[in-house]
Amino acid sequence: MEFKDYYDILGVKPEASEAEIKAAYRKLARQYHPDKNKDAGAEDKFKAVNEANEVLRDKEKRRAYDQVRAGGYRGGEQFRPPPGFGQGQGFDGDMGDGDFSDFFESLFGRGGGGARGQPRPRRGRDVQASVQIDLQTAFDGGRTRVAMHDGHGGERVLEVKIPAGIQPGQVIRLSGQGQPGSAGGPGGDLLLEVGVRDDARFKLDGRNVLHVLAIAPWEAALGATVPVPTLAGAVDLRIPAGSQSGKKLRLKGRGMPGATPGDQLVELSIRTPPAADDKQRKAYEALHKHFADFDPRA
Template identity: 55%
Template sequence: MQFKDYYETLGVEPSAGEAEIKTAYRRLARKYHPDVSKEAGAEESFKAVNEAYEALRDPQKRAAYDQLRVRGYRPGDEVQPPPGGFGGGPGGPDFEEIFAGGGAGGGFSDFFETLFGRGRAAPGAGGFQQRGAPPRGDTRARLAVSLETVYEGGQVRISVNHKTLDVRVPKGIRPGQLIRLAGQGTHGDLLLEIEYAAHPQFEVDGRNVIHVLELAPWEAALGASVSVPTLGGPVELKIPANSEAGRKLRLRGRGLPGSPAGDQIVELEVLAPRADNDAQREAYEGLRAAFGEDWRRD
């Protein structure tokens, strides 16, 4: 099992806060997403970024990883798990991590699985954490599903107890709701507690979905019509003239299903493109001349 430096994968320091880690993940996930990237190896890079974020976004996972990292391992170094696994004690960790199919990120690596749980991934992103037996001998677990699956409903494929199961996920299911699979637990039924998997383009607030849209300065100043991703497919969004960074625009009914359905909130982020040639530098010089040195005061 080879060590992976998740901080290096995301391009952040080990001291990075939650917001910095999330920003780095969003930027890299957009860059390497298989649906948009033409770069060689984009799919593998996207999987690596997804795995790194899954490890560092959860405080308990991050703490366990940091304890291993401070031993001085470098990427590619062979890591030998201690007796009983990294979780300590007989039987390894307190939960078992298994992965559901149907996501863009693909399964996680042996390093991730050995560090955070013993389950073997079926192809796909997301996962559930097996918690042990509640009353009646049932087995309770957490199942992470993609937002696309929540939006459309459908089936996800999981591997558990050396079996492959197809799980029907109802449209609009909420975090914390349970799906019962009769007779599929260790000594009874398998109860799957739903959670939402991390997504490179969207965050969730109740039934609303939040998307950060990057704009060039001229699009924000002059207005534009921009294609915006939604869970139901891309739509054209009209950007009003003189829009500022942080402005929020609402796409009604484009959030998660429900009664009523949620909206998609598009938060504007204005970025200045690099000036890499004479024509681009000349264009910026023209802006400086037009707006003057006192533009902040205005």
């Protein structure tokens, strides 16, 4: 059989941290998931990625694998496991829902060992999916429903709790809602990656929120106090006299909630009213005379 270089499969270095391994696995699992990628070979790559993650995410399996890899083996080389390797080390209790390579099973067993003729219970595989929510729900928290296909033409609807202040790209784990286990084993988990839909009023930048506020020329020139929307409701904002378009004012703590709440940045945009009749045109002409020395392009 061929030696499997699990680090190479995930595209990480042998000294990679748990977080780096998790990130690499999620990226590749999304890329090669059979529901999204119909290219030839994508399913085999998806299985290889799952197998690599199954070993490297588990400290004991990773330590044992590293001992074997230290023998100088490289991916694709012929491999014969050391005699007795993995026996009695407890590797066959929670190895996912089967479908592993001969290389994996030669190291960690096949998950057997129950009563004669009875397979050992196995945990189901984790399933990755995504959920889209609006910005207000991300701010407030709440609940949303997610429809999941069961692989047999059916569908189940799950109600998902959204924590307040969740960020795009964060993952919500639903225990036991992944693939069913076998032989009475527990189900895997459902990993939901959160996406936040675009909002007409606000733009999200980390935990900060940006809002473009339209103001009149006289409000910018003379200063004013005007209402400005926030995700928690409207508040009054003081516009300093002499403000220009593009100036940003900060509303402390009015961004996304968290251990350190974000701020809301209010960008001013001066809007000029149209000269719709003679009276309004004369008003602009008088203004021009009063500010004859003003050059907006200077």
